[in-house]
Amino acid sequence: MSYLYICEQGATVSVSANRFHVDYRDGMRKSIPVETLEVIEIFGKVQMTTQCIGECLKRGINVIFYSTYGAYFGRLISTNHVNVARQRKQAELGTNKKFCLDFSKSIINAKIRNQIVILRRYARTGKCDIDRPVVEMKCMAKKVLDSAAVDQVMGYEGNAARIYFDMLGKLINPEFSFKRRSRRPPLDPFNSMISLGYSIIMNEIYGKLEAKGLNPYFGFMHSDREKHPTLASDLMEEWRAVLIDATALSILNGHELNREDFYTDIDEPGVFLTKEAFKIYIQKLENKFRSDNKYLSYVDYTVSFRRALDLQIGQLVKAIETEDVAAYMPVLIR
Numbered sequence: 051m052s053y054l055y056i057c058e059q060g061a062t063v064s065v066s067a068n069r070f071h072v073d074y075r076d077g078m079r080k081s082i083p084v085e086t087l088e089v090i091e092i093f094g095k096v097q098m099t100t101q102c103i104g105e106c107l108k109r110g111i112n113v114i115f116y117s118t119y120g121a122y123f124g125r126l127i128s129t130n131h132v133n134v135a136r137q138r139k140q141a142e143l144g145t146n147k148k149f150c151l152d153f154s155k156s157i158i159n160a161k162i163r164n165q166i167v168i169l170r171r172y173a174r175t176g177k178c179d180i181d182r183p184v185v186e187m188k189c190m191a192k193k194v195l196d197s198a199a200v201d202q203v204m205g206y207e208g209n210a211a212r213i214y215f216d217m218l219g220k221l222i223n224p225e226f227s228f229k230r231r232s233r234r235p236p237l238d239p240f241n242s243m244i245s246l247g248y249s250i251i252m253n254e255i256y257g258k259l260e261a262k263g264l265n266p267y268f269g270f271m272h273s274d275r276e277k278h279p280t281l282a283s284d285l286m287e288e289w290r291a292v293l294i295d296a297t298a299l300s301i302l303n304g305h306e307l308n309r310e311d312f313y314t315d316i317d318e319p320g321v322f323l324t325k326e327a328f329k330i331y332i333q334k335l336e337n338k339f340r341s342d343n344k345y346l347s348y349v350d351y352t353v354s355f356r357r358a359l360d361l362q363i364g365q366l367v368k369a370i371e372t373e374d375v376a377a378y379m380p381v382l383i384r
Contacts, residue, residue, distance in 0.1 A: 052086045053339075055332050057093040057325065059118070064099045087111055089257060091250070093328075094118035112257040119315075119322050120246035122253060133263025140268050140281075140370050152375040154203040154271040155195055157287050160380030161207065162191040165214045165291045167383050172221040172299060183217045186210075200271060207287075218295070225309060226302045235320025239312045240298055242321045243331060247294035248286065250335065254356075255289075256282040258363045264370075285362065288380040292345075293355060297338045298331075306330060345381050 056063065060075040069081045070090075084105060089112045092098075098113070106113050106126060113126035143149050166187050173180045190210035197203045215231045218240075222228070228238040236242040256279050259266045269280025271287075301307055311327035314320070323331060342352040346361060353361065358381060369377035 052082060052088060053336060054082060054087060054090045055093070055336070056090070056096050057118075057328055057332070059095045062097045062099070063090065063092075063102050065102045065105045070102065070105075084109065089114065089254070091253075092116065093120065110261075114253050114257075116249065119318060119320070120249055122249050125253070125256070127257070127260060131261050131263055136263045136367070136370070137265045137268070140264055143370055143373065144268050144270055146373075149373065149375055150270040151197070151200055151203070153284075153369075153378065154200045155197060156375060156378065157271060157284060157380055158203050158207045159191050159194045160382055161287045161290065162187055162194065162210045162214075164288065164381070164383050165210065165295075168291045168296055168299070169214065169217050169221065171296075172218075172303065175303075178217070178220045180217055180221075183213050186213050204271070214291075218299070222299060223302045223305070235318070236322075238321055239307070239309070239323075240302065242312060242323060243298040243301070244290075244294050246323070246331070247298065247335060248290065251289060251293060252279070252282050252286050254339075255285050255359060255363070258360055259285075262363050262367050264363070264367065285366070289359070292381065292383050293338055294335075297335050301331065301334055306334070343383075345383050347379050347382070 054070070054072070056072055058072075058074050062073045064071050064073065065084065068084050070084055070087060072080045074080075087109075090106065091114045093116045095118070103113075103126060105111075107128045110128045110131070115123040115125065117123060166184055169180050169184065169187075187210045190206045190213075193206045194203050197206065211231070219228050219230075222240060226239050228240045232238070232241045233245060236245045256266045259279075259281060264281065266279035266282045267274075269282075269284045271284040272278075272280040274280060307323075307327050307330065311324050311330075312321050313324055315322060339356040340354050342354055343358065344352050346353065346358055348365070349361065362378075362381065365378045369375055
């Protein structure tokens with residue numbers, strides 16, 4: 051299945067003859083068969099015809115809307131996959147303290163272990179000593195497993211994240227070194243890239259949750275927040291370093307972008323990718339999603355990372371229906 055990203059301002063998306071068409075202001079047209087399309091991601095001022103909207107709703111094609119800078123606005127989605135009984139079960143388990151705690155321990159322990167793998171990968175080519183930070187992060191991972199409440203788990207996760215990002219700032223190409231994680235707005239190129247990436251992966255998980263009949267807003271780990279899909283937030287934790295951080299580091303340390311590929315907007319404080327850099331990053335990220343791996347412990351064959359995301363949500367459905375957290379095994383990279 052295909053994912054269509056549209057970031058050219060002024061483009062129009064339409065449908066005819068069983069194909070989606072993207073018409074650009076310079077007269078160029080790109081087309082894709084309707085049967086192959088799963089998601090359309092729109093950035094900025096892009097138009098969709100009503101016929102196109104209707105076709106997306108009929109076929110269950112997710113349409114996700116972002117600002118030009120990658121801030122999430124909302125989505126167009128059909129209700130074909132709503133499963134009321136499953137969502138009632140999901141909501142009920144959200145009040146089960148033991149289930150929530152065990153789920154949180156599993157996810158965050160895996161997240162920290164994956165972060166350690168990323169640090170080790172990039173320390174091999176650098177001169178930075180990561181031995182002590184790794185020991186400290188391992189200590190946080192152990193404390194996560196010994197936690198008595200979700201709040202404690204998240205506290206140790208925060209401590210590990212501070213150590214992790216501090217070390218990433220030393221392992222990254224010096225031209226792009228950064229001091230801390232900054233979100234709204236991102237204050238440097240690396241933060242700009244991972245913020246955009248986190249938004250994309252969260253919304254990909256959001257769509258997959260709805261496709262499985264789950265409610266993206268009924269989470270088990272993150273606290274409920276108005277208009278925030280906490281379950282999507284929960285599930286993306288194990289993937290942050292694996293997919294997004296690793297891709298951004300690969301681009302910057304591989305000299306695929308330079309400082310001139312980022313700019314600061316007077317009207318919108320922060321650091322953002324230029325149009326061409328945006329395309330490079332999106333293509334690299336899409337290639338990562340499509341690349342194969344054997345990191346899932348419960349399958350003995352290779353799958354793409356995108357397929358792995360889907361399989362993980364299938365495992366979550368199993369965990370919810372059986373009320374057995376052990377049915378969900380977070381991804382662990384090597």
